[in-house]
Every structure is written in C-alpha cells, then in structure tokens.
Amino acid sequence: MKLNWQRSTTMSACVLILISSLNTASACTQNNHIRPAEMIADEVHELMKGKNYKKLDALYAAYSKKTTSDNVSALSPFFSGIAQSFNVACSKQARSNEEWLAHQASLSAWLESSPGSMAARLALALFDIEYAWYGRGSGYASTVDAASMKLFKQRMESAKRQLDALAGPGKDIPAWYQGMLSVGLAQGWTHEKFDALYDKAARIDPYYLDIHYTNVAFHAAKWYGSDGEELSAIDRAARLTKGRLGEAMYTRLHSTKAQSPEMFETGGANWKRMKAGFEDYLRIHSESRTRNNYAFYACMARDKPTLRQQLALLGRDLDPKKWNNDLQYAYCTTYAKSSGLHEKPKCFTRSDTGAHFCE
Structure with a gap:
C-alpha cells in the first residue's frame, strides 16, 4: 500500500481566509485551551454570547496596545473570539443562515448600545467578509453558481465600504488592515495595491500574525x-517577526502550506529552520500540541533522532488526534522504533487498534 502523506481535501477559499484565526488563536472552544491567545479568544467569545458589550469595549481598549505572553498581538484573538459564534470551522456542521443573521443582530446591538465603538464597527465589517464566503460556498470559482457569486461580491463590497468609512481612525489599527487585506484577496487586487497595504500593516504591527497568513495566501500559486x-x-x-518569535513564524506558515515529506525533498521548506521554529515556539509557550506537531514534522523530514526525542518527551501526552491521520501516526511511531537512522518500516501496526498496514 502506498502511503499518501498529503491531505486529500482541497483547501477552500473560505478556509484560507480563516487560517489566521485558526493558527493564532485557534478560535474554537471544542478543546481545552491553554495557549494565552486562545484564552483571550475564549474570554471574548463568552462575553459576546452574554452580550456584555461594555466589557468588550473595555477589553478592546486594553488589548489595542497589548501583546499576549505567547507574543502575538492581543487584538487578533480578540476578534477571533467574536467570530467564534459563526465561524464554520468552529463547528462540525455549517451554521445556518439564521445563526449568521442572529450573530449579525448581536453585533448591531453592540454598535447601537455604543455608537462610538470602533470594536463593534470593525467586527461588523469583518462579519460581512466571512458572511460573503458563506454565501459563496467552498470550491473553485467555476463551481459557484451565478446567484452565489453575486451574493459574495455584494457582501464583500459591503465590508469594503464599511472599512473605507473607518480608514481615518483605522490607519493605526492592525485589525483594519487585516480586514482590508482579506477584501483584497477576495476581490483580486493588483499586486501593487495589495503589497502597499501589507507593507503598511507590517510596519504598524508585524505581530498581528493574521496579516502574514493573508499575504502568503495572496502570493500563492493557487491565488x-x-x-x-x-x-x-x-x-x-x-x-x-524574528525579534519575538525567532523562526516560529517560518514554521507556522510552512505547516499550513504542506504536510508531506515532499515539502522537504523538493526544497520547498527547510527542515533546519522549521526545527528551530518549533524549538523557539516551545520556549515561548511549551505545550503538548506543539510538541506533537514537532514530532509529526520530524517524521516527515526523516529526522529519526529528533522524532525519537520528541516522542520520549511527550510520554503520555502523545496524542494520535493531533497528528494528520491514523495511518501517519502508526507509520511514524513504528519508524521511530526501527533500527538504523535511515531504515523505514515496510509494515506497521497501530498499538491502540491493532490495525496492520504494509506499503
């Protein structure tokens, strides 16, 4: 059996837009969160559910110039927390249109209760971006019907109008730039226009990591x-981002780009740099999810000594659910036990299920 290391699903446009929040704040509450950015997102999510708009405005003001202890700008998980109520990635089932409209109504109520709230205005604009992708649906443009595409363009233009209206006060707010960059990605701006906006955003706050995920998506071949x-x-x-994160951002971006041995074999990613990035992030905030990912990529890079080291450090925290799939977990744990630095197992068995695989 030939192992298929690459994910089989095609990443949709909607998922690309959401990459930033999923990687910086993991804006879903399905798991027990311990990363500082995630904890901010969870706190904001609960306040949004409780319609505690006064506290949300207070937190926005507090987080505007604050960095989390894991070195990301606090406003990024703030807006991720607001988005948890409607992000499809936060639920096993797609949100209904009624749920989207209910969240929009909550955001509008926030603005009504606090007409001068920049946080509420930005949240409404960012909502329209996500709502546009919801109306469009996933898949390539050729698969989207005319009515859905029209809805997508109308909602995206609505988001742009709202952001344009906030251009003056938003000129120093990284969340405004991230919203506009997302619009630029969706509308297919010229490189010159998009890059100029990214340059400004990066000068204002390079640790608002969402801008980098959107910029990388814009410059990818699929876009x-x-x-x-x-x-x-x-x-x-x-x-x-090297000043605070070392090589961690290099590792984060490459881990969203590809998950196969070919990423190292073709020169697309440098394992030495990715390895340093994992070490840098573990120094910033050590937790088992990152270490499981570290072990996974060590296996992809055929770095058996590092794979063995990370598996040993994980101990009982070794979690198959944090790997790409069951087959890869079985292969990598067997590969770590095989003799010799370069020997690869031809057959392997999952210890928890007893399932047996052979190449």
Whole structure:
C-alpha cells in the first residue's frame, strides 16, 4: 500500500481566509485551551454570547496596545473570539443562515448600545467578509453558481465600504488592515495595491500574525502568485517577526502550506529552520500540541533522532488526534522504533487498534 502523506481535501477559499484565526488563536472552544491567545479568544467569545458589550469595549481598549505572553498581538484573538459564534470551522456542521443573521443582530446591538465603538464597527465589517464566503460556498470559482457569486461580491463590497468609512481612525489599527487585506484577496487586487497595504500593516504591527497568513495566501500559486512568491512571502514574515518569535513564524506558515515529506525533498521548506521554529515556539509557550506537531514534522523530514526525542518527551501526552491521520501516526511511531537512522518500516501496526498496514 502506498502511503499518501498529503491531505486529500482541497483547501477552500473560505478556509484560507480563516487560517489566521485558526493558527493564532485557534478560535474554537471544542478543546481545552491553554495557549494565552486562545484564552483571550475564549474570554471574548463568552462575553459576546452574554452580550456584555461594555466589557468588550473595555477589553478592546486594553488589548489595542497589548501583546499576549505567547507574543502575538492581543487584538487578533480578540476578534477571533467574536467570530467564534459563526465561524464554520468552529463547528462540525455549517451554521445556518439564521445563526449568521442572529450573530449579525448581536453585533448591531453592540454598535447601537455604543455608537462610538470602533470594536463593534470593525467586527461588523469583518462579519460581512466571512458572511460573503458563506454565501459563496467552498470550491473553485467555476463551481459557484451565478446567484452565489453575486451574493459574495455584494457582501464583500459591503465590508469594503464599511472599512473605507473607518480608514481615518483605522490607519493605526492592525485589525483594519487585516480586514482590508482579506477584501483584497477576495476581490483580486493588483499586486501593487495589495503589497502597499501589507507593507503598511507590517510596519504598524508585524505581530498581528493574521496579516502574514493573508499575504502568503495572496502570493500563492493557487491565488495570484507563484510558488516562488509564496516562499518569499513566508521568508519575509519570518524576518519581520524574528525579534519575538525567532523562526516560529517560518514554521507556522510552512505547516499550513504542506504536510508531506515532499515539502522537504523538493526544497520547498527547510527542515533546519522549521526545527528551530518549533524549538523557539516551545520556549515561548511549551505545550503538548506543539510538541506533537514537532514530532509529526520530524517524521516527515526523516529526522529519526529528533522524532525519537520528541516522542520520549511527550510520554503520555502523545496524542494520535493531533497528528494528520491514523495511518501517519502508526507509520511514524513504528519508524521511530526501527533500527538504523535511515531504515523505514515496510509494515506497521497501530498499538491502540491493532490495525496492520504494509506499503
């Protein structure tokens, strides 16, 4: 049996837009969260559910110039927490249109109760971006019917109008730039226009990590760039965040880009840098999810000593659910036990299920 290391699903446009929140704040509450950014997102989510708009405005003001202890701008998980109520990625089932409208009504009520709230205005604009993708649906443009595409364009233009109206007060707010960059990605702006906005955002706050995920997506071959542009965008994001994150941003971006041995074999990713990035992030905030990912990528890179080291450090925290799939988990744990640095197992068995696999 030939192992298929690459994920089989095609990443939709909607998921690309959500990458930033899923990686910086993991804006869903299905798991027990311990990362500082996640805890902020969870707190904001609960306040939004309780319609505690006064406290939300207070937190927005407090987080505007604050960085979490895991070195990301606090406003990023703040807006991720607000979005938890409607992000499809936070639920096993797609939200109904009624649920989207209910959340929109809550955001409108927030603005009505606090007409001067920049947080509420930004949240409403960001909502329209996500609502546009919901109306469009996933899949390539050729698969989207005319009515859905029209709805997508109308809602995205609504988001742009709202952001344009906030351009003056938003000129120093990274969340405003992230919203506008998301619009630029959706509307297919020219490289010159998009890049100029990204440059401004990066000067204001390079640790509002969402801007880097959107920039990398824009420059990817599946959007408006090329493989070379995408790699350059990843390198630039890593340079801009090196002061606080070391190589962690390089690792984060490459881990969302690909998950197969080919990523190292073709030169698309440098394992030495990714390895350093895992070490950097574990120094910033050590937890088992990152270490499970570290072990997974060590296996992808055929770095058996590092794989063995991370599996040993994980101990009881080794969790198959945090790996790409059951087959890869079985292969990698067997590979770690095989003799010799370069020997690969031809057959392997999952210890928890007893399922037996052979190449």
